[in-house]
Amino acid sequence: MKSELPPDLNIQAIDLFCGAGGLSHGLIKAGIGVKVGVDLDSSCKYAFEKNNNAVFLAKSVQDIEPTELLGYLESPNFVLLAGCAPCQPFSLYRQGKSDESDGRWNLLRSFQSLAVGMMPDFITMENVPRLAEQRVFSDFKVALEDAGYHIWAEVVDCTTFGVPQERQRLVLMASKHGAVALQPPANKCRKTVRQTIGELPKLRAGEKNDEDPVHQSAGLTLLNLARINVSKPGGTWRDWPEALIADCHKKKSGKTYPSVYGRMEWDKPSPTITTQFFGFGNGRFGHPKQDRGLSLREGALLQSFPSNYEFVEPGKPIEFSKVGRLIGNAVPVKLAEHIGRSFAKHAAGLVQAVR
Numbered sequence: 001m002k003s004e005l006p007p008d009l010n011i012q013a014i015d016l017f018c019g020a021g022g023l024s025h026g027l028i029k030a031g032i033g034v035k036v037g038v039d040l041d042s043s044c045k046y047a048f049e050k051n052n053n054a055v056f057l058a059k060s061v062q063d064i065e066p067t068e069l070l071g072y073l074e075s076p077n078f079v080l081l082a083g084c085a086p087c088q089p090f091s092l093y094r095q096g097k098s099d100e101s102d103g104r105w106n107l108l109r110s111f112q113s114l115a116v117g118m119m120p121d122f123i124t125m126e127n128v129p130r131l132a133e134q135r136v137f138s139d140f141k142v143a144l145e146d147a148g149y150h151i152w153a154e155v156v157d158c159t160t161f162g163v164p165q166e167r168q169r170l171v172l173m174a175s176k177h178g179a180v181a182l183q184p185p186a187n188k189c190r191k192t193v194r195q196t197i198g199e200l201p202k203l204r205a206g207e208k209n210d211e212d213p214v215h216q217s218a219g220l221t222l223l224n225l226a227r228i229n230v231s232k233p234g235g236t237w238r239d240w241p242e243a244l245i246a247d248c249h250k251k252k253s254g255k256t257y258p259s260v261y262g263r264m265e266w267d268k269p270s271p272t273i274t275t276q277f278f279g280f281g282n283g284r285f286g287h288p289k290q291d292r293g294l295s296l297r298e299g300a301l302l303q304s305f306p307s308n309y310e311f312v313e314p315g316k317p318i319e320f321s322k323v324g325r326l327i328g329n330a331v332p333v334k335l336a337e338h339i340g341r342s343f344a345k346h347a348a349g350l351v352q353a354v355r
């Protein structure tokens with residue numbers, strides 16, 4: 001994909017832990033040329049390459065050298081090292097387990113080594129808010145500061161960046177050329193579920209749209225069909241008749257999870273899209289009106305992927321768990337686009353200062 005920035009702003013990026021390319025795609029929309037993405041999971045390759053015209057390296061970030069990555073760049077004026085390490089070790093969904101014995105914590109340290117070994121002009125990282133409290137994150141910041149970077153890091157509300165989804169994220173931006181920060185959006189209107197998926201063709205549970213196979217929803221058992229039928233947008237399983245309530249929810253402990261088996265509300269942003277968003281029982285992921293869970297395409301749109309983003313090679317089977325993981329793990333494209341625009345503005349200021 002061609003950069004739309006002026007030639008003297010030729011910013012090229014390397015995306016660590018690139019997944020299906022949410023972060024890359026947003027950077028590209030901001031005019032940054034993403035050249036290579038690295039991810040251990042080869043099921044990301046098709047989506048990453050097809051939608052972003054960049055090379056996918058199926059490798060561990062732990063086994064890669066700065067020179068190998070820099071070899072993919074084509075005479076850039078500025079280099080951006082971007083990455084979103086797996087958030088599972090820090091995620092609230094882990095319900096309290098977050099000890100450093102989880103090997104995935106070390107992946108942020110590998111990112112840090114690559115950053116310090118490569119010394120790109122700019123660095124960005126995104127993750128769940130809880131990472132901000134962890135030692136591994138303060139070490140990351142100190143290492144960058146010691147290497148001469150100016151750092152900005154804050155927890156942001158994705159809805160303010162045009163993402164139609166409640167999602168809080170920790171964003172770090174760093175520049176070795178001066179202070180940089182995520183620019184506030186021009187328009188702070190919160191996009192809603194209705195504005196995002198309201199016009200999609202109707203589906204029944206278990207049905208696939210003929211024109212867009214990604215617009216398909218998971219099947220529901222007769223019991224879950226009866227449950228969704230009596231579910232209210234924004235409501236909970238407490239709205240159901242006693243006979244439909246699961247035994248685990250009748251127990252005291254189950255009552256602390258009121259948002260499972262709920263429908264989303266049309267005129268609000270959606271709840272956080274997780275990797276399991278296609279399951280009606282996995283959160284408040286019921287369609288606001290139709291008796292089914294969200295389709296994969298609806299989840300992707302709520303993550304602000306464009307409507308034609310491809311996740312699976314045409315003709316290949318679509319596995320809910322695989323595609324759900326690619327979508328739910330992504331950095332929302334619109335947030336990434338704002339990060340990219342903020343770096344572009346910063347770089348433009350640098351170029352102007354030397355003229």
Ligand SMILES: C[S@@+](CC[C@H](N)C(=O)[O-])C[C@H]1O[C@@H](n2cnc3c(N)ncnc32)[C@H](O)[C@@H]1O
Nearest residue numbers: 017018019021022023039040041060061330331
């Ligand atoms: C949060 S997701 C990244 C999402 C991606 N940035 C996007 O916007 O679509 C984290 C990714 O890290 C990958 N991963 C996990 N361990 C890895 C490793 N050791 N090296 C490279 N990638 C790894 C996972 O396969 C997953 O795709």
